[in-house]
Amino acid sequence: MTNTTSEPQEIAPNPVAAAAPTDKVVLGWTHTARFLTTASQLVHLPPNELPEIAFVGRSNAGKSTAINTLAQQKRLAFASKTPGRTQHINLFHLGPKDAPNALFADLPGYGYAAVAKAAKLRWQKVMADYLEVRRSLSGVVLMVDSRLGLTDLDKQLLEFVTPRVRNGEIKLLVLLTKADKLNRKEADAAFFATQDFLGDIVTEESDVRVTLFSALKKQGVADVAHILYEWAHSATLVKASFNPEDLPDPAAQVDEAVRPAAE
Ligand SMILES: Nc1nc2c(ncn2[C@@H]2O[C@H](COP(=O)(O)OP(=O)(O)OP(=O)(O)O)[C@@H](O)[C@H]2O)c(=O)[nH]1
Protein backbone atom coordinates (compact mmCIF):
# COMPACT_ATOMS: atom_id res chain seq x y z
CA MET A 1 0.00 0.00 0.00
CA THR A 2 1.33 3.41 -0.90
CA ASN A 3 1.39 5.84 1.96
CA THR A 4 0.41 9.33 0.87
CA THR A 5 0.75 11.12 4.22
CA SER A 6 3.87 13.05 5.20
CA GLU A 7 4.04 11.21 8.54
CA PRO A 8 7.54 9.87 9.27
CA GLN A 9 7.69 6.21 8.35
CA GLU A 10 9.01 3.45 10.56
CA ILE A 11 11.75 1.97 8.40
CA ALA A 12 13.31 -1.39 9.19
CA PRO A 13 16.97 -0.82 10.06
CA ASN A 14 19.30 -1.58 7.18
CA PRO A 15 22.26 -3.46 8.69
CA VAL A 16 24.69 -2.07 6.10
CA ALA A 17 23.61 1.55 6.58
CA ALA A 18 23.61 1.10 10.35
CA ALA A 19 27.21 -0.08 10.24
CA ALA A 20 28.44 2.89 8.17
CA PRO A 21 30.25 5.45 10.34
CA THR A 22 28.80 8.96 10.52
CA ASP A 23 30.53 12.13 9.28
CA LYS A 24 31.19 12.94 12.93
CA VAL A 25 33.03 9.68 13.49
CA VAL A 26 35.19 9.84 10.37
CA LEU A 27 36.00 13.56 10.75
CA GLY A 28 36.66 12.99 14.46
CA TRP A 29 39.20 10.39 13.34
CA THR A 30 40.97 12.64 10.78
CA HIS A 31 41.09 15.40 13.42
CA THR A 32 43.34 13.18 15.55
CA ALA A 33 46.21 13.53 13.03
CA ARG A 34 49.43 14.52 14.79
CA PHE A 35 53.02 14.83 13.69
CA LEU A 36 55.10 11.70 14.15
CA THR A 37 58.41 12.17 12.38
CA THR A 38 60.15 13.45 9.27
CA ALA A 39 62.68 11.75 7.01
CA SER A 40 64.71 12.83 4.02
CA GLN A 41 65.58 9.29 2.99
CA LEU A 42 63.64 6.07 2.86
CA VAL A 43 66.05 4.26 5.16
CA HIS A 44 65.25 6.79 7.85
CA LEU A 45 61.52 6.07 7.78
CA PRO A 46 60.50 4.09 10.86
CA PRO A 47 59.21 0.58 10.25
CA ASN A 48 55.44 0.65 10.32
CA GLU A 49 52.85 -2.04 10.80
CA LEU A 50 49.85 0.31 10.52
CA PRO A 51 48.04 1.12 7.28
CA GLU A 52 49.94 4.00 5.68
CA ILE A 53 48.24 6.46 3.35
CA ALA A 54 50.52 8.60 1.20
CA PHE A 55 49.60 12.04 -0.17
CA VAL A 56 51.41 12.56 -3.45
CA GLY A 57 51.20 14.96 -6.35
CA ARG A 58 52.79 17.85 -8.16
CA SER A 59 54.29 20.64 -6.19
CA ASN A 60 51.62 23.20 -5.30
CA ALA A 61 48.75 20.74 -5.93
CA GLY A 62 47.48 21.31 -2.40
CA LYS A 63 48.73 18.19 -0.55
CA SER A 64 49.73 19.89 2.70
CA THR A 65 46.60 22.06 2.67
CA ALA A 66 44.43 18.96 2.27
CA ILE A 67 46.10 17.27 5.24
CA ASN A 68 45.61 20.42 7.33
CA THR A 69 41.95 20.60 6.27
CA LEU A 70 41.31 16.95 7.10
CA ALA A 71 43.09 17.38 10.43
CA GLN A 72 41.31 20.71 11.06
CA GLN A 73 44.66 22.20 12.05
CA LYS A 74 46.19 25.25 10.44
CA ARG A 75 49.83 24.30 10.40
CA LEU A 76 50.12 20.56 10.89
CA ALA A 77 51.56 20.06 7.42
CA PHE A 78 53.44 23.07 6.10
CA ALA A 79 51.39 24.59 3.27
CA SER A 80 52.91 27.39 1.27
CA LYS A 81 52.60 29.65 -1.75
CA THR A 82 56.19 28.68 -2.59
CA PRO A 83 56.16 25.44 -4.58
CA GLY A 84 58.57 22.78 -3.34
CA ARG A 85 57.97 23.65 0.29
CA THR A 86 57.68 20.07 1.50
CA GLN A 87 61.15 18.57 1.09
CA HIS A 88 60.89 15.55 3.35
CA ILE A 89 58.51 12.69 3.93
CA ASN A 90 56.47 13.79 6.94
CA LEU A 91 54.56 11.15 8.86
CA PHE A 92 51.45 11.70 10.96
CA HIS A 93 49.73 9.32 13.35
CA LEU A 94 45.94 8.92 13.51
CA GLY A 95 43.62 7.30 16.01
CA PRO A 96 43.74 7.12 19.81
CA LYS A 97 46.93 8.60 21.35
CA ASP A 98 47.90 5.35 23.04
CA ALA A 99 46.81 3.14 20.14
CA PRO A 100 47.35 4.82 16.76
CA ASN A 101 45.64 2.96 13.94
CA ALA A 102 46.94 4.61 10.74
CA LEU A 103 49.63 6.84 9.30
CA PHE A 104 49.43 9.69 6.80
CA ALA A 105 52.60 10.41 4.79
CA ASP A 106 52.95 13.87 3.21
CA LEU A 107 55.41 13.47 0.35
CA PRO A 108 57.39 16.18 -1.40
CA GLY A 109 55.76 17.43 -4.58
CA TYR A 110 57.29 16.77 -7.97
CA GLY A 111 57.47 18.81 -11.15
CA TYR A 112 58.70 22.05 -9.62
CA ALA A 113 60.82 23.62 -12.34
CA ALA A 114 63.17 25.61 -10.08
CA VAL A 115 64.51 22.53 -8.28
CA ALA A 116 67.99 21.62 -9.55
CA LYS A 117 68.02 18.64 -11.89
CA ALA A 118 70.13 16.44 -9.60
CA ALA A 119 67.80 17.09 -6.67
CA LYS A 120 64.82 16.37 -8.91
CA LEU A 121 66.23 13.04 -10.02
CA ARG A 122 67.10 12.12 -6.45
CA TRP A 123 63.54 12.80 -5.37
CA GLN A 124 62.00 10.94 -8.26
CA LYS A 125 64.04 7.93 -7.20
CA VAL A 126 62.98 8.25 -3.56
CA MET A 127 59.33 8.56 -4.59
CA ALA A 128 59.48 5.63 -6.99
CA ASP A 129 61.20 3.44 -4.37
CA TYR A 130 58.76 4.49 -1.69
CA LEU A 131 55.74 3.71 -3.84
CA GLU A 132 57.14 0.43 -5.08
CA VAL A 133 58.62 -1.08 -1.95
CA ARG A 134 57.12 0.46 1.19
CA ARG A 135 55.29 -2.57 2.57
CA SER A 136 52.98 -0.69 4.89
CA LEU A 137 51.70 1.52 2.06
CA SER A 138 48.01 0.68 1.75
CA GLY A 139 46.60 3.79 0.13
CA VAL A 140 47.72 6.57 -2.21
CA VAL A 141 45.93 9.90 -2.44
CA LEU A 142 47.07 11.50 -5.69
CA MET A 143 46.36 15.21 -5.56
CA VAL A 144 45.84 16.83 -8.92
CA ASP A 145 45.06 20.49 -9.58
CA SER A 146 41.58 20.21 -11.10
CA ARG A 147 42.42 22.94 -13.61
CA LEU A 148 45.39 20.96 -14.96
CA GLY A 149 44.06 17.41 -14.74
CA LEU A 150 46.48 14.46 -14.78
CA THR A 151 49.82 15.63 -16.17
CA ASP A 152 52.57 13.44 -17.65
CA LEU A 153 54.36 13.38 -14.29
CA ASP A 154 51.18 12.23 -12.53
CA LYS A 155 50.79 9.50 -15.12
CA GLN A 156 54.41 8.41 -14.58
CA LEU A 157 53.77 8.22 -10.86
CA LEU A 158 50.64 6.18 -11.48
CA GLU A 159 52.76 3.73 -13.45
CA PHE A 160 54.93 3.09 -10.37
CA VAL A 161 51.91 2.05 -8.32
CA THR A 162 49.69 0.53 -11.00
CA PRO A 163 50.77 -3.12 -10.40
CA ARG A 164 50.01 -2.84 -6.67
CA VAL A 165 46.75 -0.94 -7.35
CA ARG A 166 45.59 -3.50 -9.89
CA ASN A 167 46.07 -6.39 -7.45
CA GLY A 168 44.29 -4.49 -4.67
CA GLU A 169 47.37 -4.17 -2.43
CA ILE A 170 47.22 -0.37 -2.67
CA LYS A 171 44.01 1.65 -2.86
CA LEU A 172 43.97 4.79 -4.98
CA LEU A 173 42.07 8.04 -4.58
CA VAL A 174 42.60 10.86 -7.06
CA LEU A 175 41.63 14.18 -5.51
CA LEU A 176 40.89 16.95 -7.97
CA THR A 177 41.97 19.89 -5.82
CA LYS A 178 41.10 23.59 -5.86
CA ALA A 179 37.68 22.71 -7.30
CA ASP A 180 36.51 26.15 -6.11
CA LYS A 181 38.33 27.53 -9.15
CA LEU A 182 36.04 25.64 -11.56
CA ASN A 183 32.43 26.12 -12.55
CA ARG A 184 30.08 23.16 -12.55
CA LYS A 185 30.66 22.28 -16.20
CA GLU A 186 34.44 22.44 -15.89
CA ALA A 187 34.31 20.38 -12.68
CA ASP A 188 32.24 17.68 -14.40
CA ALA A 189 34.66 17.63 -17.35
CA ALA A 190 37.68 17.29 -15.02
CA PHE A 191 35.97 14.51 -13.09
CA PHE A 192 34.97 12.43 -16.11
CA ALA A 193 38.30 12.89 -17.92
CA THR A 194 40.12 11.58 -14.84
CA GLN A 195 37.70 8.71 -14.34
CA ASP A 196 38.11 7.80 -17.97
CA PHE A 197 41.90 7.67 -17.72
CA LEU A 198 41.78 5.53 -14.57
CA GLY A 199 39.50 3.01 -16.29
CA ASP A 200 42.59 1.12 -17.49
CA ILE A 201 43.85 0.60 -13.94
CA VAL A 202 40.59 -0.72 -12.54
CA THR A 203 40.29 -4.46 -11.97
CA GLU A 204 37.94 -6.60 -9.89
CA GLU A 205 40.37 -6.43 -6.96
CA SER A 206 41.19 -2.72 -7.18
CA ASP A 207 39.76 0.19 -5.19
CA VAL A 208 40.14 3.30 -7.37
CA ARG A 209 38.17 6.51 -6.78
CA VAL A 210 38.01 10.13 -7.90
CA THR A 211 36.70 13.05 -5.84
CA LEU A 212 36.46 16.79 -6.41
CA PHE A 213 37.96 18.62 -3.45
CA SER A 214 38.29 22.16 -2.21
CA ALA A 215 40.04 23.02 1.03
CA LEU A 216 38.80 26.60 0.60
CA LYS A 217 35.10 25.68 0.29
CA LYS A 218 35.38 22.47 2.35
CA GLN A 219 34.03 20.56 -0.63
CA GLY A 220 34.56 16.80 -0.53
CA VAL A 221 36.20 16.88 2.91
CA ALA A 222 33.73 14.49 4.57
CA ASP A 223 33.77 12.22 1.49
CA VAL A 224 37.54 11.95 1.68
CA ALA A 225 37.43 11.35 5.44
CA HIS A 226 34.97 8.48 4.86
CA ILE A 227 37.21 6.89 2.23
CA LEU A 228 40.41 7.17 4.30
CA TYR A 229 38.66 5.95 7.45
CA GLU A 230 37.33 2.96 5.55
CA TRP A 231 40.79 2.19 4.14
CA ALA A 232 42.49 2.46 7.51
CA HIS A 233 39.93 0.38 9.32
CA SER A 234 39.44 -2.30 6.69
CA ALA A 235 43.21 -2.83 6.57
CA THR A 236 43.22 -3.23 10.36
CA LEU A 237 40.41 -5.74 10.07
CA VAL A 238 42.29 -7.75 7.46
CA LYS A 239 45.35 -7.82 9.71
CA ALA A 240 43.31 -8.62 12.78
CA SER A 241 41.63 -11.51 11.02
CA PHE A 242 44.89 -12.98 9.81
CA ASN A 243 44.44 -16.22 11.76
CA PRO A 244 41.37 -17.83 10.16
CA GLU A 245 40.81 -19.97 13.27
CA ASP A 246 40.10 -16.82 15.26
CA LEU A 247 37.27 -15.85 12.95
CA PRO A 248 33.72 -16.45 14.14
CA ASP A 249 31.71 -18.82 12.02
CA PRO A 250 29.80 -16.43 9.73
CA ALA A 251 26.92 -18.92 9.39
CA ALA A 252 26.41 -18.84 13.16
CA GLN A 253 25.82 -15.09 12.97
CA VAL A 254 23.06 -15.27 10.39
CA ASP A 255 19.67 -14.96 11.98
CA GLU A 256 17.44 -17.96 11.32
CA ALA A 257 14.86 -15.66 9.76
CA VAL A 258 17.24 -14.47 7.03
CA ARG A 259 19.21 -17.67 6.53
CA PRO A 260 18.60 -18.83 2.96
CA ALA A 261 16.73 -22.10 2.70
CA ALA A 262 18.99 -25.12 2.22
CA GLU A 263 19.07 -26.33 -1.36
N1 LIG B 1 41.78 28.16 -4.17
C1 LIG B 1 42.35 27.17 -3.50
N2 LIG B 1 43.68 27.20 -3.22
C2 LIG B 1 44.23 26.15 -2.58
C3 LIG B 1 43.45 25.02 -2.18
N3 LIG B 1 44.29 24.12 -1.58
C4 LIG B 1 45.52 24.67 -1.60
N4 LIG B 1 45.51 25.90 -2.18
C5 LIG B 1 46.66 26.81 -2.36
O1 LIG B 1 47.64 26.18 -3.18
C6 LIG B 1 48.96 26.53 -2.75
C7 LIG B 1 49.80 25.27 -2.53
O2 LIG B 1 49.27 24.52 -1.47
P1 LIG B 1 50.14 23.43 -0.65
O3 LIG B 1 49.17 22.69 0.21
O4 LIG B 1 51.32 24.05 0.02
O5 LIG B 1 50.66 22.52 -1.84
P2 LIG B 1 51.62 21.22 -1.78
O6 LIG B 1 51.02 20.26 -2.78
O7 LIG B 1 51.75 20.72 -0.39
O8 LIG B 1 52.99 21.81 -2.34
P3 LIG B 1 54.50 21.25 -2.12
O9 LIG B 1 54.74 21.16 -0.65
O10 LIG B 1 55.30 22.25 -2.84
O11 LIG B 1 54.56 19.92 -2.79
C8 LIG B 1 48.77 27.38 -1.48
O12 LIG B 1 48.87 28.73 -1.85
C9 LIG B 1 47.37 27.03 -1.02
O13 LIG B 1 46.75 28.07 -0.29
C10 LIG B 1 42.04 25.03 -2.47
O14 LIG B 1 41.26 24.11 -2.18
N5 LIG B 1 41.56 26.13 -3.14
Ligand SMILES: [Mg+2]
Ligand atom coordinates in the same frame (compact mmCIF):
# COMPACT_ATOMS: atom_id res chain seq x y z
MG1 LIG C 1 53.45 20.45 0.81
